[in-house]
Ligand SMILES: Nc1ncnc2c1ncn2[C@@H]1O[C@H](COP(=O)(O)OP(=O)(O)OP(=O)(O)O)[C@@H](O)[C@H]1O
């Protein structure tokens with residue numbers, strides 16, 4: 001069987017219609033990521049980075065063009081189908097972690113499987129162990145450092161065994177040394193067969209990524 005591309009955008013256009021006119025946030029973007037590949041996407045503020053990540057993550061739809069996941073066209077799915085595809089294929093890491101402050105680290109990581117009625121507590125423990133937090137399972141986010149919170153968020157993003165991991169400014173709130181720990185983790189994750197896409201302003205990320213792309217005014221350079 002021919003190898004498929006985990007993530008593929010063809011001629012992607014995204015326009016926002018607002019009171020003050022139309023904004024073209026993505027202007028004909030062709031983009032693909034292989035498995036085992038760690039790609040970073042740079043660009044100035046307003047260049048379309050978050051838009052692109054939202055489109056890749058099926059959180060927003062394209063105005064024109066095609067998005068394929070593992071060779072399947074997922075451009076025009078219903079809301080329910082998108083949710084299903086997100087759960088099956090995608091992991092997300094956000095700049096501000098998006099952890100539930102009243103739950104422990106292990107409960108936060110387990111949470112996506114609790115919603116599915118599977119409650120994979122043991123896998124949640126293993127993932128926290130893998131990101132070096134085996135001794136912080138029962139700590140709540142307010143009792144953890146920023147870097148530790150980000151590692152909890154990374155562990156949570158992996159609980160459903162995604163093919164693709166998408167991260168928006170994952171090192172934005174971290175000091176340089178902690179940022180390096182997180183980037184090491186992304187390298188290990190991509191080496192283990194997950195496609196990793198990081199959108200960032202942080203020049204350190206390009207030292208760790210396999211490939212760097214620049215987005216300017218909605219176009220990839
Ligand atoms: N919901 C929306 N409605 C209208 N315009 C939007 C919307 N979201 C984004 N835009 C516009 O689309 C363009 C791209 O925005 P986007 O958030 O993707 O930029 P970005 O590269 O992530 O910027 P930053 O580095 O500041 O996060 C901007 O001009 C922005 O104003």
Ligand SMILES: [Mg+2]
Pocket residue numbers: 049050051
């Ligand atoms: Mg952004």
